Amino acid sequence: MLFTNPWRREQLSHVVVTTFHEKGYRDYGKKCIETFLRHWPKDIALVVYAEDVDVEEKDRRLLVFNQSEELPLLRDFRAAYGENLQANGFRPVRNGLMRDFRWDAVRFSNKVFAVADAARRYRTTVDQLIWLDADTVTHRQIPRSFIDGLAPRGNQLAAYLNRQIYPECGWVAYNLRHPALLTFVDRFEGAYSSGYFLNLKESHDSFVFWKVLQHMECDKEAKFKRLGSCLTKTHVFVNNALGGYMDHLKGDRKAAGKSRKRDLKWYRREAWWQ
Template structure:
């Protein structure tokens, strides 16, 4: 039986490369099965490629024309760069200062990288944040087991009872499924026509947009796989709290340095809500 094609995609800028991206690329080349290829679309940096056969590195200016058009159009517009419109500021005085929630230009780097990688992929395209570290050897068989062929998408939610956006550090898109193709079509539409798309939402960072489309589609097409489905995270009921990725099965291979953990270089012991047996987690 032929192996299904798995492509992974990520992106980072110069500061990100120096802080975490270089380490991510090296860990991917060292620990991820050579049958799994990585696309890396970079922003104003020229990384060292630890394995050019496995990792394809391209500058976004050359590879992502739709992203460049989006950024050129919206880079000078406050509402697309972290300053929400007045009605949102009035309605949400407690969090309207949190620029990331309305920084469409910043997070467009991520979504347009996904769109391009999907065009180049056959079976599965997997997004993985570059502030991740692959700490343990990861075989093709282990990886494909995380991507059930009867699911149109896989993702990391926030656990049982959560009413907030997913944790989009890792998600898998089943390109053989027509529902997944419809999801991607709508995901791209809301960025290509943002005045009739992302700017109609309550927030417009990529995880919120991803979650909004996902939740609408799950109602009709529930064949999805949430890696956090059996998890309970007390701090993730209404916001971006908790650290679900490392507490899911993905933590067998991935550490995710979300937020200030980037400066430490690893997640914190207190982030774990379950006992992990991997040597890496016993050494942090």
């Protein structure tokens, strides 16, 4: 399942983490699992925090946790803010309420609490934790060297997809050997469990991740590896090396099962994009 590996330059041990609910599993999570098992290196495991869903796929590399049992802090957060309009994407405007994903902390909290739990769970046995959004399809065989090459190392706490605005957090790789890992995790998770997210300009996970990152860089507690581009603020996931192997079906791209040609900022040679 998961193998202990020393922090060596040539090869690292990895675990990939994601989460979804019943509808998400049927709409995209099942495809995420199937393509992961088909195309990822055989010694990398996928951990799913499943919300009220029985996952049909069975494989020695697939570990499924019952979200309601394994994430008690998420349960507490939902109990505290489940009826809070501001925590569920609503803001008052002149003619009533406006809904916007940027304020939907409850929706995005699943990811935050899953990352925190997995980081604490695997930090003594695994080198790198990769968060992968469940609406991601792997379309080509991924070499082990590619995954190792993206990994944050040394004083780099995480590798992420930077862009002109807040990061794209469909992929984030965490260095589980970093001495400040638990500091980051506690702050990331704590921004939600403490209610601090209500004081921020936006409260989705990408914005909160960005704020914690900025503070840690400013205080020189850690460095962060940038995998994206400062030239775009749109679909950065498919416009870097990741797009050669995966496609992130953000938003209404799920219905089509593929990102749009106009999402690409340059020509890609891979068969998936032809």
